[in-house]
Amino acid sequence: MNYHWNWNVFFQTIPSGDETYLAWIIHGLGWTVSISLAAWVIALVLGSVMGTLRTVPNTGLRLIGHAWVEFFRNVPLLMQLFIWFFVVPEMLPRDWGMWVKQDMPAKEFITAFVALGLFTSARVAEQVRAGIQALPRGQRNAGLAIGFTQAQTYRYVILPMAFRIIIPPLTSEFMNAFKNSGVAYTVGVWELIFVSRQMVEETGGQVIESLIVPTVLYILCAYAANQLMAVIDRRAHVPGFIVAK
Amino acid sequence: MFSTLDFSVIPLALPAIFKGLAFSLELTLIAMIGGVILGTLLALARLSGGKWLGRAAKFYVDIMRSIPLLMMILWFFFLIPLLTGQPIGQEKSAIITFTLFQAAFYSEIMRAGIQSIPRGQVNAALAIGMTYWQSMGHVILPQAFRNMVPVLLTQTFVLFQDTSLVYAIGATDLLKAAENAGMLYGRTVEMYLFVSLIYFAICFALSMLVKYMNKRIAIIR
Numbered sequence: 097m098n099y100h101w102n103w104n105v106f107f108q109t110i111p112s113g114d115e116t117y118l119a120w121i122i123h124g125l126g127w128t129v130s131i132s133l134a135a136w137v138i139a140l141v142l143g144s145v146m147g148t149l150r151t152v153p154n155t156g157l158r159l160i161g162h163a164w165v166e167f168f169r170n171v172p173l174l175m176q177l178f179i180w181f182f183v184v185p186e187m188l189p190r191d192w193g194m195w196v197k198q199d200m201p202a203k204e205f206i207t208a209f210v211a212l213g214l215f216t217s218a219r220v221a222e223q224v225r226a227g228i229q230a231l232p233r234g235q236r237n238a239g240l241a242i243g244f245t246q247a248q249t250y251r252y253v254i255l256p257m258a259f260r261i262i263i264p265p266l267t268s269e270f271m272n273a274f275k276n277s278g279v280a281y282t283v284g285v286w287e288l289i290f291v292s293r294q295m296v297e298e299t300g301g302q303v304i305e306s307l308i309v310p311t312v313l314y315i316l317c318a319y320a321a322n323q324l325m326a327v328i329d330r331r332a333h334v335p336g337f338i339v340a341k
Numbered sequence: 342m343f344s345t346l347d348f349s350v351i352p353l354a355l356p357a358i359f360k361g362l363a364f365s366l367e368l369t370l371i372a373m374i375g376g377v378i379l380g381t382l383l384a385l386a387r388l389s390g391g392k393w394l395g396r397a398a399k400f401y402v403d404i405m406r407s408i409p410l411l412m413m414i415l416w417f418f419f420l421i422p423l424l425t426g427q428p429i430g431q432e433k434s435a436i437i438t439f440t441l442f443q444a445a446f447y448s449e450i451m452r453a454g455i456q457s458i459p460r461g462q463v464n465a466a467l468a469i470g471m472t473y474w475q476s477m478g479h480v481i482l483p484q485a486f487r488n489m490v491p492v493l494l495t496q497t498f499v500l501f502q503d504t505s506l507v508y509a510i511g512a513t514d515l516l517k518a519a520e521n522a523g524m525l526y527g528r529t530v531e532m533y534l535f536v537s538l539i540y541f542a543i544c545f546a547l548s549m550l551v552k553y554m555n556k557r558i559a560i561i562r
Contacts, residue, residue, distance in 0.1 A: 170544035172502040275409040
């Protein structure tokens, strides 16, 4: 293999401005982290609600939770992103659609994290449901027996337990949010994959340098996410309860 | 709103869409079969007790699992021509990437499957004079595989959805075919809607199959 290493490529300026490639990659990392974290907030909130709904006694509510999960789990993330980006604006009333297409600020970024957030929410919902169902039936009954309403039983008995035992599977979903965030490049967010592809094209063959730095940054992101969750798990761990993944 | 949609282009685009779908399914199938075989070997290497062999297999699995698939697709696409000196095309590159990538995930499943079989069975097989490979091939792996069928299928469900990521290197899968047809007829919205329905139908059917298998296959211990 005849490969000419050139690590100085990172200090060259990009053709379309006076930034260096290194600065561009740092910006890319910023977008990757922003998309992943914003998506994770959406996924955690909606996933918790929908996962909980799947376990309540009310059939209608259970159905909503179920439909949500099936809807967002059975279509590939990239397809969902295209639906949000290209299809939904056409479905809105005319004025809104025009606004979304022309005037909406940071629409690529917002569409990307919303799409990733909703996709991830279905997976979080499944973990939340598994966590709730893994609790002994007696806990719910005990809550109801001491006079809690259904909602109070969830708030004070079931959910505090369920969340504490699903931290390990949630950790891998959190890491997946980082790993999946790369799809945002397809709608034009300048995150790590975008920068990496652009660098491969522009630097004329510095393929390995252009790919390896973003790759290492992805691994570091996933590792940081993992460590953060490990700290939470250590503090919230319930002895004796393990949810199989 | 919906009144401006024109679904009459779908019949025209069907042949191209089917071709894309065929590639998505082909990629899924090859990566599944290749991934399960390679993954089983990786799992055996990890459980072999050989220090270096086990470490090498663990390293491979850890690397594959910590790098985003999208990044992996780019790596293989740009790296294979560097190593071999000639481009191999998007489709072949995708097949190689997916097989090697999925092998890491299938290997973790097979490892769990093999570990679900009591150790006594290995000892029993060896005691009646079977070699290591005979004991694996006739006693352990068939049971491990059977126990893990639902989980292997769940992984294949993920794999099928992930095939859409070959978009990154321009291979013509179902999603790319929809985009091409949409541009050709100026009906991107209709094409995306139609193809997401196809994805949904296939994935929904697969997830039903997993549920059914989960009920049918009780883990033998």
